[in-house]
Amino acid sequence: MPIDFQLPPDVEEVRLRVRKFMDAEVRPAEATLQEREADRNSYVRTIMELRTKAKGQGLWNPHLPAEWDGMGLGPVAMAFVSAEAGRTGIGPFVINAQAPDEGNMHTLLHWATPEQKEKYLRPLAEGRARSFFSMTEPEVAGSDPTLIQTTAVRDGDDWVINGHKWFSSGAKGANFGIVIACTDADADPPQARNSAFIVEVPTEGFEIIRDVETMAGHGNHPELRYNNVRVPADRMLGGRGEGHLLGQYRLGPARLAHCMRWIGNAEIALEMLMDRALNRYAHGSLLADKQAIQWMMAESAMELYTGKLMVLHAAYKIENKMPFKQEVSMAKHHVANMLWRIIDRAIQVHGALGYSTDTPLERMMRNARAARLVDGADEVHMQTIARNMIAAYKEHGNTRSATGDLL
Numbered sequence: 001m002p003i004d005f006q007l008p009p010d011v012e013e014v015r016l017r018v019r020k021f022m023d024a025e026v027r028p029a030e031a032t033l034q035e036r037e038a039d040r041n042s043y044v045r046t047i048m049e050l051r052t053k054a055k056g057q058g059l060w061n062p063h064l065p066a067e068w069d070g071m072g073l074g075p076v077a078m079a080f081v082s083a084e085a086g087r088t089g090i091g092p093f094v095i096n097a098q099a100p101d102e103g104n105m106h107t108l109l110h111w112a113t114p115e116q117k118e119k120y121l122r123p124l125a126e127g128r129a130r131s132f133f134s135m136t137e138p139e140v141a142g143s144d145p146t147l148i149q150t151t152a153v154r155d156g157d158d159w160v161i162n163g164h165k166w167f168s169s170g171a172k173g174a175n176f177g178i179v180i181a182c183t184d185a186d187a188d189p190p191q192a193r194n195s196a197f198i199v200e201v202p203t204e205g206f207e208i209i210r211d212v213e214t215m216a217g218h219g220n221h222p223e224l225r226y227n228n229v230r231v232p233a234d235r236m237l238g239g240r241g242e243g244h245l246l247g248q249y250r251l252g253p254a255r256l257a258h259c260m261r262w263i264g265n266a267e268i269a270l271e272m273l274m275d276r277a278l279n280r281y282a283h284g285s286l287l288a289d290k291q292a293i294q295w296m297m298a299e300s301a302m303e304l305y306t307g308k309l310m311v312l313h314a315a316y317k318i319e320n321k322m323p324f325k326q327e328v329s330m331a332k333h334h335v336a337n338m339l340w341r342i343i344d345r346a347i348q349v350h351g352a353l354g355y356s357t358d359t360p361l362e363r364m365m366r367n368a369r370a371a372r373l374v375d376g377a378d379e380v381h382m383q384t385i386a387r388n389m390i391a392a393y394k395e396h397g398n399t400r401s402a403t404g405d406l407l
C-alpha cells in the first residue's frame with residue numbers, strides 16, 4: 001500500500017494558521033488570565049474577544065461544513081486542528097470546538113430533522129448556545145447503556161421523561177441537552193430500548209441537584225433529575241429505539257476529538273519535562289544528561305509518536321468511510337494512558353515543584369485521570385479490542401484486520 005506522510009497543502013495551511021493563532025492570541029491571553037487569577041467574568045469576556053478574532057480569521061467551527069458556518073474540515077485535518085487547540089486550555093472554546101458541544105453539533109448534523117437543525121444546531125454553530133449530553137446515571141453502570149433507568153413515556157403529543165442522571169457535563173447554563181431515555185423496555189435486542197430527546201432547559205421538572213465536585217474541582221458535571229419533564233414528540237432525535245445507535249455514532253468522532261486534544265496536552269507536559277531536564281543540575285551534570293531521565297524522554301517520545309500515528313490512522317479510516325471502531329478504541333485507550341504517564345514523568349522530573357501547584361502539571365494530572373473513564377473506560381475498550389481480535393482470528397486465521405489492517 002503506498003503511504004504518503006506529506007500533509008495535503010490545504011491541511012498543512014490550516015494547521016499552521018491555527019498554530020499561529022493559538023501562539024499569538026490564545027496562549028498570551030490565557031497566561032494573563034492565570035497570572036491575574038481572573039474571575040469568571042474576565043474569563044468569559046476574554047473568550048468572547050478571542051472568539052471574535054477567531055471568526056475574523058476564518059478559524060471557527062472546524063468540524064462543521066461551510067453551510068453551517070464551518071471550516072468544512074475532514075477528520076484528518078480536524079486531528080491537527082484539535083491537537084493545536086489542545087495545547088491551550090481555552091483554545092477549543094475559542095474556535096467553538098469544545099466538548100460536549102462539538103460532539104452534539106456533529107450528532108445534530110447527522111440525526112436532526114431540518115427543523116431541529118435550524119432550531120438547535122444553528123445557535124450552537126453561531127456560538128450563541130450551549131448544550132449537554134445526558135446519558136450516565138448514578139444507579140446503573142454507564143458502561144452498559146442497556147441498563148438505563150430513565151424512562152420516556154408517550155402521553156398524547158408529548159413524551160414524559162422521568163429519571164436521575166449525573167455527569168451531564170455543561171448542563172448548568174446550557175440551553176438544551178440531548179437526553180437518552182428508555183422508551184421500549186422489552187425491545188429485542190436490548191440496544192433498541194433507548195431513544196434520544198432534545199430537552200430545552202430550564203423547563204418544568206428539570207432539576208439540577210448539584211454540580212458534582214471531582215478531583216479536578218467543579219467542572220460543571222451536574223447531577224440532574226427529570227421529574228415528569230414534557231417534551232413534544234417532534235423533539236425526539238433520530239428514530240424511536242435509536243438512542244443507543246446515536247450514542248455510538250456520537251462517540252466515534254467525539255472520542256477521537258478528545259484524543260487529539262489530549263495529544264496537545266501531552267506535548268505541553270513533555271516540553272515542560274525537557275525544559276526542566278535541560279536546566280536542572282544535580283550530582284555533577286544536568287538532569288538531561290542522566291540515563292534514567294533520558295529513558296523517560298525516550299519512552300515519552302515513543303508513546304507520543306505512537307499515539308499520533310494511531311489517531312491519524314483512525315481519522316483517515318473515518319474520513320475514507322472504512323471500518324474504524326477497532327482503531328478508535330485502540331487510539332482512545334493508548335492516548336488516555338500515554339497522557340497520564342507523560343504528565344507523571346514530567347512531575348517526577350520537576351521534583352517537589354512538580355507536586356506543587358506552582359506549575360500547571362498537577363492540574364493537568366487531575367484532569368488527565370478522567371481520560372481513562374470518559375468515552376468508554378479502559379477495560380471496556382480492551383474488551384472491544386479483544387473481541388475484534390478473536391473474531392478476526394476465527395475468520396481469517398490471523399489478527400491483521402484487528403491490528404490496524406495495515407500489513
Ligand SMILES: Cc1cc2nc3c(=O)[nH]c(=O)nc-3n(C[C@H](O)[C@H](O)[C@H](O)COP(=O)(O)OP(=O)(O)OC[C@H]3O[C@@H](n4cnc5c(N)ncnc54)[C@H](O)[C@@H]3O)c2cc1C
Nearest residue numbers: 133134135136141142143167168169370373374375377379
Ligand atoms: C469528567 C467526566 C465527564 C463526563 N461527562 C459525561 C457527559 O457529558 N455525559 C454523560 O452521559 N456521561 C458523562 N460522563 C460519564 C462517563 O461516560 C461514565 O463515567 C462512563 O461511561 C463509565 O460509566 P460509570 O461511571 O457508570 O462506570 P461503570 O460503568 O460503573 O464502570 C466502572 C468501572 O467498571 C469497569 N468495567 C465496566 N465495564 C466493564 C467490562 N465490560 N469489563 C471490565 N471492566 C468493566 C471499568 O473499570 C469501569 O471504570 C463523564 C464522566 C467524567 C469522569
